[in-house]
Amino acid sequence: MGKEFNWDYTSYPGYKKHPHLFKPIQLGKLTIPNRIKYAATEDNLNDKDGFVTDADVAYIRQRAKGVVGGICTMQGVYMDEKRQGQGYVGQAAAWDDKYIPGLKRLADVIHEEGAVACCQLMHCGRVGAIETEYCQGPSVVPQRLRIFRPVQEMSKEDIKQCTKEHVEATRRLIEAGFDIVEISAIVGYLISNFLSSYTNRRTDEYGGDVRGRARIMVEIIKEVKKVCGDVPLGIRLCAEELLDDVRGNTPEESMITYELAEEAGVDYISVTAGWQESILPVISRDIPQGSWLYLAKRAKEHVRVPVSMAYRLFKPELPNKAIGDGDLDIWEMCRPMIADPLMPKKVLEGREEDVRPCVACNLCLARLFRDAPMTCYINPVCAHEWDPKYQIQPAEMKKNVMIAGAGPAGLECAYVAAQRGHEVHVYDKKEELGGAIIEASRAPYGDDELYGVIEFHKAQCEKAGVKFHLGTEVTADLIEEEMPDTVVLATGPNYIKGEAPSFDRANVVSVLDVLDGTAEVGDKVLIWGNRKPGIGVGLFLAKQGKKVTIVGSERGLGKDINPSFRWRYSAYLRENKITVYNDCEIEEITDDGVTTVTYDGFRFPIKADTVVCTERRANESLQDAIREEGIELFVVGDALVPRNLSSAVHDGYRIGIRI
C-alpha cells in the first residue's frame, strides 16, 4: 500500500511521561505511529439521506488533529438502501457509490492532520431501522426498551445480502481512501444479535451453539477481507454482554467469538462491554475508571492480534500502564475526545492541565437516542467546530470585565474573555474557586469527578491572565468603585425555603451547609427538592446511615439530569432505600416531621428531624445597580436560571465569546 505515517514523539514531554502510548504498533501491514485511537462515535451530524456534511467533516478534523498520528475513526456507516441497518438519523451511509465523495472528504481531512483514517461498517440490527417499520435480527425477540422497532427474522437470503452489503461498502471506503476498515459487532447491533444466545434462537446453521451463532460474523470477515487487500480489518466485539438476566452469552462464549474472529482474519479487536439493553452500568461516572481493563487482559490471553479498548479509560496513566504491562495494545476514546478533541495531543505536549475533562454523564448518548445532533455536557464547541461564530476570536475592543462568582459559569466566561484579550477580574466571596461544584462534588457515586472541570478552569484562567479576588463579594459599592466596562453575574442561585412559614424553624438547613459539614443533621432527614442537588445530598446522607425521604414539586425525579444518567440515580435511590414523593409541596414543618400535600390536595405526614432545602431560584441581586451605572451586563449559569453544570459552562462560554 505504501502509506507511511511518520511521527517522532521523542522530544515531547508526554513521550517521557507516558512512553507506552507513543510507541508504534503494527496492524496487519500498516504501522501506526502511536497507540491512540479515536473510536467510532455516532454524532448525528450528517444529513437525513446519509451524505456527509461540513459539520461532520469539521468535527472529525478536530479529532484527527487530536490523535497526533494515531487512528481516527469516523462513525459507523449503514450499508443497505432499505435503511434497516440505520440506527441514527444523522448516520452516514455507504450503500451506493454516490456516497464516496463525502466519505473521501472525511478520509482526506484525517490524512491532512497526519492521522490514520479508519471507517466502521455498522448494521444496527435490533436497535436500527429508525426510518422504517421493522428492524432486522436473527430471531424475533422483542427489545426491552420501547423506543425500538419490532424485529423481523432475517432469512438466509437476507444474511447473504447483508454480507454482500458489507463487502460493497468496504470497497467504497477503500476507494474513498480509508486506511483501516472496522466491523461493528457490539452493544446490540446486528452481528452482536447473531452472536448472543439472548437474541439468536435460530435452529439453522446461523444459530445453535456459539460457533453457529458466529457464522455470519465469520462469513462477513472472510468476504470483507478479500476486498481489503493490505488494508487492515478490525472488529469491535463484546467481551462481556452483561446480559445474564436474559441468558446472554457467558464470558467464555464471548472469548470463543474473539478466537473465531481472529481465525477468520481480523487484524485487531476492539474490546467492549455491555449492551444498550444491559441492566448494569458500563460507562457512567459511577463506574470507577479502569474497571473494565480486566476484559482487555482476558482478550490478550485468547488472541494474538492487537487489542484496543475504550470504556472508562479517561486518564492516560491507566492505558499507559496497561500497555506497558502487556494487558492492552491501543488506547481508544470516544467521550474524552468528545469533551476535548485535542486530549491526546495535550497529553503528548505535557499540557494535561489543559484537558477539558469528560464527566461521564452520557448526555452525548442521550442526544443521539433522541435524534438530536451530538452535544457535549462540558464542551460548548462540540458539534459547532464548523461554525466561526462559536470559536474564540480576538475582541474588537478590549474591555475591563468584572465577573462576580468563581463557579463554573464565571470561570468558563473568564478564561474565554481573557483569551480574547479582555482584562478579566473574577470575584468570589469564598476563598476558593468552584462555586457550588465544591459542595456538589462531595456527593457519592463518582461526583468527585465533577471537580475536574474546576481544575481545568483554574489552569485556563491562570494561563489567560485572569486576576482573582477571592474572599471579596461583589457589591454595588465595589462596582461603582471599579467601574468596569462589563459585569458578568455568575453568582449562582438563591437557595430558597418553601412558602410555608415553618420553614424558618431551626431544624431547616441548607444543602450547601450539609455538604460542607457545617449543618447539624439528624437521623431522619427530609430533602426538599427533587432535582440533582436534592438527589446528591440525599445519597450523601443515606451513605452516612440516615433515613432519607425526598419531597419535590417537580412532576418527575431529576428533571435536570439527562435520561442516560438519571436511571443510575434512580437505582441508587432504591439501593439506599430513599423514598421519593414527586409533585408534592410541604405544607408544614414540625419538630418531628412535615405535612406533605400532593398536587391534587391529598395530605400525609412524613417523620423527619431535619429538613434540607435544595430548591433554587434565579439570583437577581445587583442587576438594577449595574444597569443604573450604564454598565454592560450579562447574567450566566444558575444566577440566570438554576440548571446544572452543563448549562453553567455553556452559558459562560457563549457570553465569553460575545463580550
Add this chain to the structure above:
Amino acid sequence: MPVDAEREITRLHGALRGAQGVIKTTFYEWRQTALELAGPNTEPLDIILKFWEIAGKDVAKSFLPALNMLKGEDAFVMNLARALAGTGIANGAVVKLEKGESPDEIFIKWERCPWPTFAKRYGASMQEDLLGCDKFLQTILDEVNLFFNTDLKLETQKAIPRGNGVCLRRLYKEDKK
C-alpha cells in the same frame, strides 16, 4: 393543621375507586364505538380479542425491565405471577398467589373481580369477558417467554364468568405438568 388520616384515606380511596371505574366504562364505550364503526357484520369477540392482544403486548413491555433471571428461575416465576396479579389488583380485583407443588408452579386466584359486573352492565357476554382476560394474560406471557427464552404456560382452571366463584389460573413450566 394536623393530618386527619381517616379523611385523607377516605378521599384517596374514593379517587382510586373512581379511576378504576372509569377505566372499565371507557373500555366498554370504546368497545361500542368500535362495533358501530365496524358495522353489523363484525363479531364483537374479534374486536375484544384484538384489543386485549394490543393491551397485553403493551403491558408486557413494562414487565420486561422488571423481570430478570439473575435471581433464579423460581424467583422469576414468582415475580411474573406477582406482576400478572398486579394487573388485576390495579383494576380493583382481589388476587392471591399460592405456590404449587413445585417451585415453578404458582396458582393465581382472583377472589373478586369487577370486570364481569361491568360486562353485564354493558351487555357483553361472560364468554367474551373470560376470553378477553385470557387473551390479555396469555399475550403478556407469550411476550415474556419470547424475550426471556422461557416456556412458561398459563391455564385457566376456574373462572368467575363461568360461575366458579373465583378465577384460578395456573402458571407453570411445561415439563412439570
